[in-house]
Amino acid sequence: MREVTKDEVVRISLELNGKTVSGNATSRMLLTDFLRNELGLTGTHVGCEHGVCGCCTVRIDGVAARSCLMLAVQADGRRIDTVEGLAASKDALNALQRAFRKHHALQCGFCTAGILMSFSDFLSRKQNPEEDEVREVLGGHICRCTGYDGLVKAIMEAAAEMRGETPSNAGAA
Amino acid sequence: MKPAPLSYIRPDTAEEAVAGLAEHGADARILAGGQSLMAMLNLRLVEPKALIDISQIDELRSIRIDGNMIEVGAAVTQAEFLAWPQLKEHAPFIAKALPWVGHFQTRNRGTVCGSIAHADPSSELPLSLALLEGEVVLRSKSGTRHLKASEFQTGMLQTARRDDEMITAVRFPADVGTKGAAFREVARRHGDFAIVSVGAVAADQGAVRVAVGGVADRPACIGIEASLTVSDMTDRIERLAWELGGYDDIHASARYRRDLVRRLVPIIIGEVRACAK
Numbered sequence: 001m002r003e004v005t006k007d008e009v010v011r012i013s014l015e016l017n018g019k020t021v022s023g024n025a026t027s028r029m030l031l032t033d034f035l036r037n038e039l040g041l042t043g044t045h046v047g048c049e050h051g052v053c054g055c056c057t058v059r060i061d062g063v064a065a066r067s068c069l070m071l072a073v074q075a076d077g078r079r080i081d082t083v084e085g086l087a088a089s090k091d092a093l094n095a096l097q098r099a100f101r102k103h104h105a106l107q108c109g110f111c112t113a114g115i116l117m118s119f120s121d122f123l124s125r126k127q128n129p130e131e132d133e134v135r136e137v138l139g140g141h142i143c144r145c146t147g148y149d150g151l152v153k154a155i156m157e158a159a160a161e162m163r164g165e166t167p168s169n170a171g172a173a
Numbered sequence: 174m175k176p177a178p179l180s181y182i183r184p185d186t187a188e189e190a191v192a193g194l195a196e197h198g199a200d201a202r203i204l205a206g207g208q209s210l211m212a213m214l215n216l217r218l219v220e221p222k223a224l225i226d227i228s229q230i231d232e233l234r235s236i237r238i239d240g241n242m243i244e245v246g247a248a249v250t251q252a253e254f255l256a257w258p259q260l261k262e263h264a265p266f267i268a269k270a271l272p273w274v275g276h277f278q279t280r281n282r283g284t285v286c287g288s289i290a291h292a293d294p295s296s297e298l299p300l301s302l303a304l305l306e307g308e309v310v311l312r313s314k315s316g317t318r319h320l321k322a323s324e325f326q327t328g329m330l331q332t333a334r335r336d337d338e339m340i341t342a343v344r345f346p347a348d349v350g351t352k353g354a355a356f357r358e359v360a361r362r363h364g365d366f367a368i369v370s371v372g373a374v375a376a377d378q379g380a381v382r383v384a385v386g387g388v389a390d391r392p393a394c395i396g397i398e399a400s401l402t403v404s405d406m407t408d409r410i411e412r413l414a415w416e417l418g419g420y421d422d423i424h425a426s427a428r429y430r431r432d433l434v435r436r437l438v439p440i441i442i443g444e445v446r447a448c449a450k
Contacts (some may be wrong), residue, residue, distance in 0.1 A: 001182065001183065001184050001185055001189050002181075002182070002183040003180065003181070003182045003183070004180065004181040005180045006178040006179055006180050006222075007178070026178075027178075027179060027180060027181040027224075028175065028176040028177070028178055028179055028181075028214075030175065030176075030215070033175075049174040049175075049215050050174075050212035050215050050216060051208060051211070051212050051279060052365075054276075054278060057278050060282070063252075063281045063282075064277070064278050064281055065278055065279075065281045065282045066208075066278060066279065066282070068211070068215065069207050069208055069211035069212060069215075069279075069282065070207060070211065070282070071181060071207075071211075071224075071226075073181050073183075074183075074226060074228070118277065118278055121281075122277065136272075136277065136363065136364075137276075137277040137278075139276055139277075139362060139363045139364045140275075140276030140277050140278040140279065140364060
């Protein structure tokens with residue numbers, strides 16, 4: 001049994017984007033705030049803080065979920081992936097990110113990190129999705145810039161590229 | 174938009190969890206997937222002194238067939254239940270309703286039992302439990318009891334759970350609706366809270382059992398016999414709409430909700446009868 005009392009500050013260790021990191025957390029600290037304020041990774045955005053907008057989506061043990069609906073102490077010992085872990089380097093975006101750039105699937109970028117994390121999970125489970133399925137997963141995000149069509153195109157093309165069906169230099173950095 | 178100060182307790186077994194509830198009672202809340210509770214904590218709609226996190230308890234993670242019941246443990250997520258290989262065969266109605274629960278991202282953490290414990294009148298899983306006449310397994314330090322869906326949910330976000338009890342599992346009768354099952358809901362965005370949801374399964378002798386959510390303070394069920402004429406059926410649905418009443422909120426008026434009942438229930442009965450043929 002693990003117990004963290006309300007005034008306690010505890011050390012949390014987790015595997016973040018493949019590296020073991022640690023930081024201090026109180027029992028009520030949200031995972032979003034831990035990632036942004038304690039670890040300094042501000043790629044994960046905070047929108048509604050009640051699970052509706054999708055901006056704060058990260059992968060928890062590989063599975064896309066809202067980091068505003070999870071406590072930092074729950075992430076202790078778990079594997080967390082954020083948008084910072086997607087690109088191998090600044091000049092080497094992954095297939096999904098390249099497709100987002102090519103199809104204008106972002107404008108202000110506020111929702112983008114969450115959408116990328118949702119689809120990095122979804123496309124790893126479903127290599128050949130129907131457009132309806134992509135739209136269904138996209139339903140868990142709110143984007144006020146793109147009108148979603150660019151997002152759908154980008155995700156469908158990235159899925160095809162990840163299956164090896166289109167040239168990998170499409171929209172390269 | 175942050176939770177009020179609280180203690181966090183993560184027991185390793187269900188026994189430790191109920192011991193925690195026995196100690197803290199109404200001051201504690203069980204945290205499973207957190208897809209309703211964490212939002213309520215962030216909005217400070219609830220301010221418990223302690224959270225008991227059951228999401229890592231192995232004994233609560235199983236889905237199993239027990240006689241003629243499908244038992245889903247309290248830590249099983251909606252996504253895991255949806256991916257259960259026997260779902261379509263043994264619980265065709267749930268296979269249809271579950272994709273409507275929240276979004277891909279919230280189903281990944283939200284639990285089946287948590288949704289039923291939360292008892293939102295427009296939620297799909299409480300509606301499924303009511304329609305299929307399932308039961309809720311409640312455990313406390315003094316023992317375990319099984320409550321029928323109709324005994325469990327007592328109102329809007331209200332259940333018969335005592336403060337010292339936790340849901341360890343819910344049980345759905347297996348193989349109900351194998352001769353026909355249908356689900357529909359109306360919401361502003363797929364995955365958002367339903368304004369009105371309706372589900373139906375084929376019952377004995379050509380009858381159809383229908384459940385309606387989002388109109389009254391809890392899901393309501395009626396039976397439509399095969400012998401009913403169209404006009405009798407219309408009268409029955411009209412009566413149901415007025416009995417349920419409906420409520421006004423920012424999403425819809427009571428009148429609009431009643432109108433959705435009148436429109437959706439005949440459609441869903443038709444869909445179930447079409448699969449039964």
